[in-house]
Amino acid sequence: MPVLSRSNQLPNRAKQSLPLQILLIGPFVLQIFTAVGLTGYLSLQNGQKAVIEVAGQLQTEIASRVTENLQNYLQIPAQINQINQQAIAANWLPTTSVEKWQNHLWQQVNTFSKIGAIGIGTEKGEFITVGKNEAGVAVLNIASQSNNFAYEQYELNERGDRGQLLKKSENFDTRSRPPYKVAVKAGKAAWSEVFPHITDPMLVMTAVLPIQQQGKLVGVLQTRLNLPLVGEFLKPLKVGTTGQVFIVERSGTLIATSANEQPFRQQDQKTVKISVLESQNSLTLASGKQLFSTYGTLDRITTTQQLNCTLNGSRHFVQITPFADDKGLDWLIVVVVPESDFMAQIEANTRTTLYLCLAALGIATLLGFYTSRWITRPILKLQQASQAIAAGDLDRTVQITGIHELEGLARSFNHMAIQLKTSFTALETSNLELEERVLERTQTLSQTNTQLSTTLGELHRTQTQMVHSEKMSALGQLVAGIAHEINNPVNFIHGNLPHVHQYVKDMTHLVQGYQQHVSDAPLSLQQLVKEIDFEFVTEDLTKILKSMQVGTERIQQIVLSLRNFSRLDESELKAVDLHEGIDSTLLIMQHRLKSTVDRPAIQVIKDYGTLPMVECYAGALNQVFMNLLTNAIDALEESKQNQTFTDTEKISDHIIIHTELINTDAVRITITDNGIGIPTERRSRIFDPFFTTKPIGQGTGLGLSVSYQIITEQHHGQLSYDSTPGKGTKFAIEIPINQTSAAVDELQNYR
Ligand SMILES: Nc1ncnc2c1ncn2[C@@H]1O[C@H](COP(=O)(O)OP(=O)(O)OP(=O)(O)O)[C@@H](O)[C@H]1O
Ligand SMILES: [Mg+2]
Structure with missing residues (x-):
């Protein structure tokens, strides 16, 4: 089975690569997280915006209701004063005898139930008001000439008759009382400042109208407003759940508040006005502080102001609306709403969103997990199969069901x-x-x-x-x-x-x-x-x-020898006398054997044995004899050139030709010379074609190679030699007597 090389296998999971499961779950979860988170965030934002808007609207609404109510309330005292002024002008009410006012005032008080007290103080020092005390009982406050201007308070019965004396005070002069002073100073209809009631623990405010007769001030009509009344209509106002509304003067004096506190305090059994900064209510106090820290002095607030600030550690919306009238009233209506009143629901929504988000996230993760498992399982199968195939298991197949693709x-x-x-x-x-x-x-x-x-x-x-x-x-x-x-x-x-x-x-x-x-x-x-x-x-x-x-x-012999040597007519195998061949060869080489100027004649010693007729190619064999003899003569001549004089005397140049029958099948012819010999280094090469040591033109180097071929190949024999350098060389030819049988033998050997 072929095994794919490692490089052909699926690549190992790269370090940066992500598992498919995470890839599938990740974006899923991320999407849901982002979508839900974004929705939650936007809804929170929008909620906050809406809250600011709603809070603003609520504040404006409350402020306008307060303004409306105030206007309604505050115009009543002025109207009563006007009625009484008209009554004076019509002489129904004498400014000279205030006692005559009692019944009229009693009726008026009953008519205008919300009014604290109605009356007049005269320039003479007389003073009469009819009002209701804390307990809601009608009382008459009178200081007249008849009782020497002493202040007396009487209970009035249901018919308006004087009942028992409730209080009495000697040191009372209406002209020195704040309302009177304000009216004198203003010279027209005006409001007294807010001041504590002389007997009851409350703040009051009096609408005053100076009465003049013949250009002279005769008295001041006074209609007292009990400020707790204002507080009463502030209290039921629903400012969110924990919000509040309060009214302050520009000085910061608290006029009325929807909070559960009195806008004054008791000091030495006396009622004392308090500043907003002295409020016992923490929200009122914090709001007041915020106002002062924001504006420095409240006089600077001329239009409706909206503040978003942190009070007591949580966000609040504060709206300040100036309230003024033509009679010198200059107040600020402050509506404070904590953001939490509105945000609670929104925060609850946000929480719900968060839970939903978490739930969705969980579901998405779970879904993603299962989906990814569902998808990755077959992919893993495929991966395993492809790895197996890469490892050489080509029979591997995959079975996947469920997902079409x-x-x-x-x-x-x-x-x-x-x-x-x-x-x-x-x-x-x-x-x-x-x-x-x-x-x-x-x-x-x-x-x-x-x-x-x-x-x-x-x-x-x-x-x-x-x-x-x-x-x-x-x-x-x-x-x-x-x-x-x-x-x-x-x-x-x-x-x-x-x-x-x-x-x-x-x-x-x-x-x-x-x-x-x-x-x-x-x-x-x-x-x-x-x-x-x-x-x-x-x-x-x-x-x-x-x-x-x-x-x-x-x-004739020579001619015979010559013909014998050439043997042109005998190119066929023929049994011949080898000695004849050797002799004829020697004959034609005679001239080379003779003595020359340089050397004596070469002696040829024929040591012929008894040879049978040998089957051979006589002409070729004669060539071998001639080559060997020529080489022997050359070697002798060469040795002669190298020999010293004494050597020549010792050994004469000779060539020994020896023939013998070595066995019944073969003959051996040796040609030995006592020439120069063959140096060891040449021995491997002398049979090579063209190897010669002789001068150019003298030797071709073919003699031995051709002879070798003739002996070994043509005659199935052997050509060998033995040589001692300096002493001589012996060449030996061995050839079979019967060429035909030798050829057969050789063929058999070969097989
Ligand atoms: N009897 C010998 N004694 C010494 N050296 C010999 C003898 N016979 C052959 N050689 C060496 O072998 C060489 C090769 O002999 P070979 O007969 O093949 O060529 P050659 O004699 O040089 O040239 P040619 O082709 O004329 O015969 C000779 O050059 C010689 O050096
Ligand atoms: Mg030769």
Whole structure:
């Protein structure tokens, strides 16, 4: 099974890469978180905005209601004063006797239930008011001339009659009381300042109207307003849940408040006004402080002001609305609303949003987890399968159900795996085939290579052989030609010599016969006989003829030898006498063996054994003999050049030719010389074609290589040598007697 390389396997999870589960859950959760968070944040923001708006609206609403109520309340005292002024003007009420006012005032008080007291103080010092005390009982306050201007308070019964005296005070002068003073000072309808009630624990304020008769002040109409009344309508106002509204003067004096406190304090059984900064209510106090710290002095507030500030550690909205009238009233209505009143619901909403968000987050995470598991499981399966395939398990397939796209992917994957397997199998097969083919080719190539080198070697050998055989055949032709040319005349001479001998013999007999039978031969003849020394000539002629016969016989032998050597007619295998071949070769080499100027003649010692006829290519074998003999002569001559004088005397140059029958099948011919020998370093090379140590033009270096070929290949024999440098060399030829059987033997050996 093929195993993919490591680099082909699925890459290891990169360090930066994220698991699919996180990838799937992350964005999911993030989206929900962002969406819910953003919604929550925006709703909170909008809620806050709305709260500010609503708070503002509420404050404005409350302020306007307060303003309206104040206007309603505050106009009543002024109207009562006006009514009473008109009554005075119509003389219904005398300014001279205040006691006559009692019934009228009592009725008025009953009519205007919210009014504290109605009355008049005169320039003379008289004073009458009818009002209601703390307990809601109608009381008459009077200081008249009749009781010496002492202040007395009487209870009034349901018919308006004086009842019992409740209080009495000697030190009372209406003219020194604040309302009177204000009216005098203003000279018109005005409000007294807020002041504590003389007997009751409350703050009051009096609307005053100076009465003039004939341009002179006669008295001051006074209608008292009990400020707790204002507090009463402030209290039910719902300012959020914990908010409040209070009214202050520009000085900071607290006029009325919706808070559960009195806008004054009791000091030495006296009622004392308090500043807002002395308030017992923490919110009122904090608001007051905030006002002063924001504006420095409250006089600077001319229009409605809105403040968002932190009071007592939490955010509050504060609205300040100036309230003034033409009678010198100059108040500030302060509405304080804590943000928490509105925010509670919004915060609850925010909390709900947060819980929802967390729940959604949890659900999203859970959903994401399961979804991602649902998605990643098949992907993991695919991953494992692809890893298995990468590791070589090509039979691996994946089964995925549930997700349409992944099912498709799995189908494609399985298909791909099958194709991969098919491809791999095909690849393997083709790989094997390829390997086999490569092997085959390599073998073929190496065979071809061997063949080529063999062919090359053969070519080389053939070439050298051709060169040498050309040389030798030229020599053979020359020798054969000469032999042929000489043969005929020699034969002619040799053939006629016996006749010449016979004729000479006959003629000598004839002359000798003449000499015996003719005794008196002429003197000139006898002279001639003497002169030519006839007897000697006769003797010598016979000798000459004999020697001529020997000469022609020798020439005939030489011709034979020459023909023997050339053996042109014997290119076929033929059984020959090797000694004949050696001799004829020696014969044509005779000239080289003779003595020269440089050396004496070379002695050839023939040590011939008894040889049978040997089957061979005689011409080629003669070439071998000639090569070996030539080399021997060359070696002798070379050694001669190197020899000292004393050496030459010791050993004469010789070549020993030894022949023997080494067994029934083969003969050995050795040619030994006592020449220069072959140095060890040349021994491996002397059979190489063209290896020669001889001067250029003298040796071609082919002699031994051709001889080696002739002996080993043509004659299935061996050519070896043994040499001692400086002493001589012995070449040995061994050839089988029967070439045909030798060839068969060799073939069998080869097999
Ligand atoms: N009998 C010998 N004694 C010493 N050296 C020899 C003998 N025979 C051969 N050699 C050495 O071997 C060499 C090769 O001989 P080979 O016959 O092949 O070539 P060659 O004689 O140089 O040239 P040629 O082609 O004329 O024969 C010679 O040059 C010589 O050095
Ligand atoms: Mg040679």
